Amino acid sequence: MGDVTDPLLDLVRRHTEPVVAQTLRSTIAAVIAYVVALLLSSEPAPLTAPLTALLVVQVTLYTTLTTSVRRVNSVVVGVVIAIGFSSLVGLTWWSLGLIILASLVIGRFVRAGEFVPEVAISAMLVLGVTTTRVAATAWDRVLETLIGAVVGLLFNVLFVPPLWVQPASEAIEGLAGRMHDLLLSLGRQVQGHTTVAQAAERLHEARRLDHDIVQVDAELRQAEDSLRLNPRVKEGLLSRVVLRTGLDALEISAVVLRTTCRTLTDLAKARTDEPLFEPEVADALHELFAHMARAVESFAVLITTQVSANAQEAEERLVQELAASRDSREVVAHLLLDGVQKHPRQWQLHGALLAEIDRILDELDVEKRSERLVEELNSRVRAQREKYPLVDKARARLRIGRATPSVDALERDRD
Structure with missing residues (x-):
């Protein structure tokens, strides 16, 4: 009987461990971001929002704040680059290479950190739609990213991440x-x-x-x-x-x-x-x-x-x-x-x-x-x-009148 109950007891004990807690937190935050994006975005499947929330809800509150800023920054820069290119050239092999090069270089200058590739990804996704849909797609992508970042940030503020x-x-x-x-x-x-x-x-x-x-x-x-x-x-x-x-x-x-x-x-x-x-x-x-x-x-x-x-x-x-x-x-x-x-x-x-x-x-x-x-x-x-x-x-x-x-x-x- 002890051999049967030991794994169950071990599972109960593990639900409070940081790894398990972080897994549940990331899942819940991504689902909430998707539901909010369905209500606010015109996209039928706004997957950018849960993706952003998944990346933003890091293991600590400090990395959540820094990740949110860098990810929103990278997406906005990529969208701006795509809108600029769409008004000048269409989507060809050379324009694709040029926009990727420009996105990666500009991403370094705006200090997007590990999200430098996200600048190029955002630009390619927006540029890949028809010219009449560029503005709408660009706005939806920025909106979904903001929704995911805000949901992830608020989730970590309301439900403080576990200490490691x-x-x-x-x-x-x-x-x-x-x-x-x-x-x-x-x-x-x-x-x-x-x-x-x-x-x-x-x-x-x-x-x-x-x-x-x-x-x-x-x-x-x-x-x-x-x-x-x-x-x-x-x-x-x-x-x-x-x-x-x-x-x-x-x-x-x-x-x-x-x-x-x-x-x-x-x-x-x-x-x-x-x-x-x-x-x-x-x-x-x-x-x-x-x-x-x-x-x-x-x-x-x-x-x-x-x-x-x-x-x-x-x-x-x-x-x-x-x-x-x-x-x-x-x-x-x-x-x-x-x-x-x-x-x-x-x-x-x-x-x-x-x-x-x-x-x-x-x-x-x-x-x-x-x-x-x-x-x-x-x-x-x-x-x-x-x-x-x-x-x-x-x-x-704030410390005036109080002993330090x-x-x-x-x-x-x-x-």
């Missing part, structure tokens, strides 16, 4: 989990004899993190757009900066971790008939990598959690693991120094290993994270003020 923060947070935690597993693997690798093939396998795992980072970055970009202009989000800028700076730190740590794997691989090549390290050093490195693995995991929880209690707990665990990592690092450094003085082989690889460990610990440091967070917040606020001075003045007037929270206060609220 949770999928991005899960992607970040997944990346940190893979880094955690790799660090634990390195801790096991340094104990006993390690072949070059085994060391190279860890290096390939580290290189695959680059692909993971690209996927996580795409998820985060979508989450950042969902936070822009969203009325359900109180401090969208702060949330975006917290996630972005956190991913940047993990990305740098992943690159350094790959370099660490390269160092251990080179060391394995130089010591094919013996262990990588003496047993005492190997045990200390095993403990160090274990602490670093837990620190990476705690760091991911800290930057993705939305609950203050969980954030505080994650920060405390991170501070503890970083402190333990630094203590273990000092033990490893002293042991390696003693070993180098006795047997100075590959001393440069030992130094590189310690430098790479230091860099990862520095990227995960709580105080450094706070400094980077404040710097990034201040930088983005200044950029917004310089880009939109009138909006900044209006906000300043500082960046530190915002961060405390977030954490």
Whole structure:
């Protein structure tokens, strides 16, 4: 019985996921746009309206606004070009090529973005009708586009798109989990004899993190757009900066971790008939990598959690693991120094290993994270003020008589 009900329960749970919600939203908005276009347009099948609504109702309110403007702009420009050509020449092979060329060039100048081909498409559709129908067809196409854009925009304003923060947070935690597993693997690798093939396998795992980072970055970009202009989000800028700076730190740590794997691989090549390290050093490195693995995991929880209690707990665990990592690092450094003085082989690889460990610990440091967070917040606020001075003045007037929270206060609220 449990096997039968589990898929049903899973379906019920999934109806609230962003992907399912977006699919339903796009379908409903397209149908509404088609019904409205049937009432207002003279076309028997005004499919441009639902097509526009389908494209306009993007996954976030921010992309909906930008998409609406660019699509209406592209259609209007294409219609104007077609009306101009229809009064001068008819539809021939050379006039078709000329109107396509002119539409694509003009589309770049009017900044139609990804809708540059839409300029040429609109011009061709209007030019393809008879001369007596050019004006009517042009007006219908503009009207249908406006209907689709307005319906899509109003739909997203009345029914705010879902936030994509949770999928991005899960992607970040997944990346940190893979880094955690790799660090634990390195801790096991340094104990006993390690072949070059085994060391190279860890290096390939580290290189695959680059692909993971690209996927996580795409998820985060979508989450950042969902936070822009969203009325359900109180401090969208702060949330975006917290996630972005956190991913940047993990990305740098992943690159350094790959370099660490390269160092251990080179060391394995130089010591094919013996262990990588003496047993005492190997045990200390095993403990160090274990602490670093837990620190990476705690760091991911800290930057993705939305609950203050969980954030505080994650920060405390991170501070503890970083402190333990630094203590273990000092033990490893002293042991390696003693070993180098006795047997100075590959001393440069030992130094590189310690430098790479230091860099990862520095990227995960709580105080450094706070400094980077404040710097990034201040930088983005200044950029917004310089880009939109009138909006900044209006906000300043609205804040008259009210206390403005500082960046530190915002961060405390977030954490």
